[in-house]
Amino acid sequence: MQRLIIALPGNEAFADQLAAACGAERGHLETRRFPDGESYVRLHSDVAGRAVDLVCTLARPDEQLAMLLFTADCARELGATEVNLVAPYLAYMRQDQRFNPGEAVSSLTFARVLSAHFDALLTVDPHLHRYPALSSLYTIPTATLHSAPLLADWIAANVERPLVVGPDGESEQWASAIASRIGAPCAVLRKTRHGDREVEIEQTDLGGYRDHTPVLVDDIASSGRTLLVAARQMLAQGLRRPECVVVHALLADEAHAALRQAFARVTSTDAVAHPSNRIALAPLFAQALLEGRRDPAA
CATH class of the missing domain: 3.40.50.2020 (Rossmann fold)
Known part of the structure; x- marks a missing residue:
């Protein structure tokens, strides 16, 4: 069965190219925001029994994270065999240690959140400054691609x-x-x-x-x-x-x-x-x- 490529808002062009390049089907995702700012997500493609790849570059992660996690969980609850994250840009790699007392090490927190919702992560040239590899902070399989x-x-x-x-x-x-x-x-x-x-x-x-x-x-x-x-x-x-x-x-x-x-x-x-x-x-x-x-x- 063909893979299913689903784009989060703003990632449609990349998802179209990716689906064409790997002979996958493009899924359809409906999203909107309620008047109070909360996110609404609805999958219009049948994900049951299929590998689902969510495409979401994380250049502005705070605006996208809730919608991304809701989509991942929805796909899994509807029967996807695996839910992977294709994130051409991976955010929150800068704060990789506590430089000053009391600072949050946000790279670790962000990694725990994504690891809890996806089966695998694919990204390109993450900013691995003090970490030797993504496996140092992500607990799911990762694919680090090089451009x-x-x-x-x-x-x-x-x-x-x-x-x-x-x-x-x-x-x-x-x-x-x-x-x-x-x-x-x-x-x-x-x-x-x-x-x-x-x-x-x-x-x-x-x-x-x-x-x-x-x-x-x-x-x-x-x-x-x-x-x-x-x-x-x-x-x-x-x-x-x-x-x-x-x-x-x-x-x-x-x-x-x-x-x-x-x-x-x-x-x-x-x-x-x-x-x-x-x-x-x-x-x-x-x-x-x-x-x-x-x-x-x-």
């Missing part, structure tokens, strides 16, 4: 003589993998963060790459401050106007506008719906679903 090959192929096809640039030490291995795949040089900057919106990047001499096009690659762009500081540093050294390629574009309109002024082009995957989307992830997720791919056990 670096897709980013590398897009850069090779669209940028002349690229210089792949990672904005900080965390990005070194990732940026190197992208550069290696397309035979491009790679440089990694050194960043110091002084707050949510204040960053400092150590001066790095890139003057030897003036005949290349710098391509800043990053997993997440939210305020865009790191990318802006890096772009201005490269322009000050006489390099070509850089390109920006990110996985998760969490950019508000004003942040996107600022980046567009600094970069020749801003490009992202469609993990989060955004005007900069140019790299499709549905084939990556479809392959993982069809193969039943899961991360190795910890």
